[in-house]
Amino acid sequence: MNRVKDYRKxxxxxQFExxxxxxxxxxxxxxxxxxxYNPSLDLCIRLAQVLHTxxxxxxxxxxxHEK
Amino acid sequence: MNRVKDYRKxxxxxQFExxxxxxxxxxxxxxxxxxxYNPSLDLCIRLAQVLHTxxxxxxxxxxxHEK
DNA sequence: TACAAATGTCAACTATATATGACATTTAAT
DNA sequence: ATTAAATGTCATATATAGTTGACATTTGTA
Structure with missing residues (x-):
């Protein structure tokens, strides 16, 4: 489960906006x-930008993973 | 420019491996x-896992962005 | 209860990620 | 200077991301 919905709310x-x-x-x-499904990297990046994350x-x- | 090549090296x-x-x-x-082009999120995640990042x-x- | 907005979902379509095979060029080692 | 491995790139094919339109269901609010 990704966290797009949490960040959107x-x-x-x-969803429309x-x-x-x-x-x-x-x-x-x-x-x-x-x-x-499996979004493109491009869409993921735009989502992250718009959602300020x-x-x-x-x-x-x-x-x-830890660095 | 992404950093896949740097991490692969x-x-x-x-590239084949x-x-x-x-x-x-x-x-x-x-x-x-x-x-x-624009890889799928799924591929990006597998790349990050295999490359330990x-x-x-x-x-x-x-x-x-900073949190 | 009723109504509207938001969300879930379906089918059919289009755009594009990814595969496959092949070949040319670069890189590194002998 | 040769040779093999690694890389860049092309063309064609297939799987699937993303679109569009429509409708059903849920959620909130009067």
Whole structure:
């Protein structure tokens, strides 16, 4: 489970508004939030930018890597 | 420019070996390293795991976000 | 209860990530 | 100077990300 929905709600955006902000369809946001598929890196980066966070926060949750 | 090539060389892997390790074709690694396209999140995550790093290190370089 | 906004989901379509095979060029070692 | 390994790149094919439109369900609010 990624954390897009959490960050979107924290930003008080609807799926539709987030979709517009990153330039994809509303359904695409819905599918990403529900892990129905595998977004492109480009979309991940735009999501992180619009949600004022970064790739690790959104998509690296629970991974055990430490530097 | 992402840093896949830097991390691959640090791990002393060839493009072919890295491709095998993450389960894609060698050409795919080549294209990713040279920013010829837009990999899937899934591939990005496998690259980060195999290269013992994380998404931000590989693909968030130069982005200005701080938590 | 009723209504509207937000969300989930389906089917059909289009764009593009990724595969495969092949070949040219570069790099490194002999 | 040769040779092999590694890399860059092309063309064609396939899988799947992302679109569009539509409708059902949920959630919040009057």
């Amino acid at each position: 924290a930003a008080k955006l609807t 987030l979709a517009q902000a990153v330039g994809v369809a509303r359904q695409t946001i819905n599918l990403v939030e529900n892990d129905k 970064d790739l690790n926060q959104l998509f690296w949750e629970g991974q055990v | 640090a791990a002393k892997l060839t 890295l491709a095998q390790a993450v389960g894609v074709a060698r050409q795919t690694i080549n294209l990713v390293e040279n920013d010829k 994380d998404l931000n290190q590989l693909f968030w370089e130069g982005q200005v």
